[in-house]
Amino acid sequence: MDQLTKTMIVSDLVTEIGNMVPSDEFTQTQIILDKDGGHFLLFDIGWHGKKRVYLPFVHVDVMPDGKVWIQHDGTDLDIATILSKRGIEKKEIVLGFRAPHVRELMEDFAPA
Numbered sequence: 001m002d003q004l005t006k007t008m009i010v011s012d013l014v015t016e017i018g019n020m021v022p023s024d025e026f027t028q029t030q031i032i033l034d035k036d037g038g039h040f041l042l043f044d045i046g047w048h049g050k051k052r053v054y055l056p057f058v059h060v061d062v063m064p065d066g067k068v069w070i071q072h073d074g075t076d077l078d079i080a081t082i083l084s085k086r087g088i089e090k091k092e093i094v095l096g097f098r099a100p101h102v103r104e105l106m107e108d109f110a111p112a
Helices: 004-022 077-087
Strands: 027-034 040-047 051-062 068-073
Touching: 004 027, 004 040, 004 051, 004 068, 004 077
Parallel strands: none
Antiparallel strands: 027 040, 040 051, 051 068
């Protein structure tokens, strides 16, 4: 699968997840899509009383080598599985939130 298609799949998924988490009176959900750079993030930002809310809950990168790095999956959706069901091969998905020595043991996904 080419990099443009992977970028579109990741962008669409991050947008869908962001739309599932609506902003409320205290926080704003921000969908950050850098399609040219290959960076896709979801953040909650705002204030809860005097406490600052600055919470990244999804971060996925489409790297120049074509690998899709899931840097952070703070959802209960299993982003890796969704991406594979949408056509990105598991061998092209890196679970970047796992330590390198753990990724080497995970035969379904790319270690790096």
